[in-house]
Amino acid sequence: MEVQALLITFREVLEALLIVGIITSYLKRVNHTKYTKYVWLGAGLAVVASVAVALLFQVVFTGFAAMGSEIYLKISIMFISALLLTQMVFWMAEHSREMKKNVEGKMDRFITTGNVVGMVIHSFLVVLREGVETVFFFAAITGGNIGAAMQGWGAITGVVIAAFVSYIFFKGTMRVPLKTFFQVTGAFIILIAAGLLVQGISMLQDLNIIGSVMPHVYDLTWLLPEHPIDYDHYLRDHGVAPLLSGDVGVFLKALFGYSSMPSLEEVIAYVGYFVVIYLLITSRQSKTAKNEKQKNTNVEALQSETKHVI
Template sequence: MAAIYLIGLREGLEITLVVSILVAFLVRSGRKPLLRLVWAGVAIAAALSIGAAVLLQVGVARLSFTQQELFEAIASFVAVGFVTWMIFWMRRMARHIGAELRGRLEGAIQVGPVAVAGVAFLAVIREGLETAILFYAAAQGAADSTRPIIGVTLGLLTAVALGWLLYLSAVRIDLGRFFTWTGALLVLVAAGITKYGVHDLQESGVLPGLDDLAFDVSAAFPPDTWYAELLRGMVNFTPAPTVLETVAWLAYGIPVLVLFLNPAGRPASRLEKNTPEPAS
């Protein structure tokens, strides 16, 4: 649940920041009547994202075991691709996303009301669909199906609360540092999802080596202990992984983490342009 909470928090805060930037721009420019169009676009994007998550769960349940394993493997690799693209995109665009969104909205206002709603819709739907796919991939193998739902809901609610407080200027946090730390943690989560995808391919028979273990520390990390469950939930650590699973985790996690934390490619940490000011 911890990993899924992190996904909900990270994705939810990005959505909240995007929406609050749009709302603050309209309020400060004296265009409050257009807020209903922004909220309409947000509502449609949220509904489609929830629908996508439900379709994933319902659709996969109708597949055979082998088909389910293959689909889960594909979903895992797609989710890893989304995570990787998202964290590097946010690192690159952190200082400019506010100005970019305001520019798009200004142009949409000149086009018409449908375009205004479309800007809000497009800004939210990308994050929403990413959340749906990441949630599905990260929730695979959970012992209790309700915990992933609780985790992502708590993450999203925390993000909404933080976004609202930021909008009201009740709190001041270094968003650049926040996205750096959560991005680094999400790299580890993505490495775990990569490992899970490889395991699914082994379960379905596409890859060999299901019985070739890299190591076995079950005595030190009994699967039913809280710390083993925490490590499994965060980075998909298992006490007896296969050789291919371990290679996949290391091959993704180490180079991506090094590239992400490379200070030469990271912009200034503070996102002063992206934190919306309170309406006057």
């Protein structure tokens, strides 16, 4: 859970800090630092609102638990979080290149009209979006215990690393491109999303909401049990211990959705998820290459017409 919390918090906090940093840096560059306090006011209010959302979410979850329906809420959160995590990675990959230009364009309009309220609301919504996403993802990886994730070393470390990376980026001392950071962390986020998807399916099968054509495609308990209890049971039943500890299995299950005895549906969902991701990536790259080619063609045509006129 802590590693998941670290990666998620790092991504969300870094995205928020980058946008706020772009805004404040631009205001400094155009000699309008007097508006900086309004940007930070919006960001601060968003942090407070995010905490309020976390508390409200916890109250709702407790209400479901009192009705004995928390398991259905957990499953729903897992599926929605898997979708949101995937969307987050692709959104950042698509918009990171134009992010600076778009943010500065909005700031120009706010400065021109003297729209202080607009600045506050803009920074508020930017940070609030990241805060709400973090709350939702924490609920998914902890089974609803958001407070445990917020107070753990993973979330705290993620915030510290994100603040450090943001600081050295805007100080101009960062040598590794942010694109590389987002690609690496994005790969881990995708793995987490795949794990949540599979865990959701497993829980549905445990509740007999959906069946299984093949409950156990293979059994890797002899190599890596997914829980210390499975380790003990295997040792008791076979007289020999599995090669790896059940603690490792717990870690991998929490991080990537590892299962020592997955059903056929889990395997299909896991493999299918990555097939879809691969198709989306190749489609996006093909579209980008086509747009670049068209852009170059238009530039060449314009240059040719200019020479002809001259």
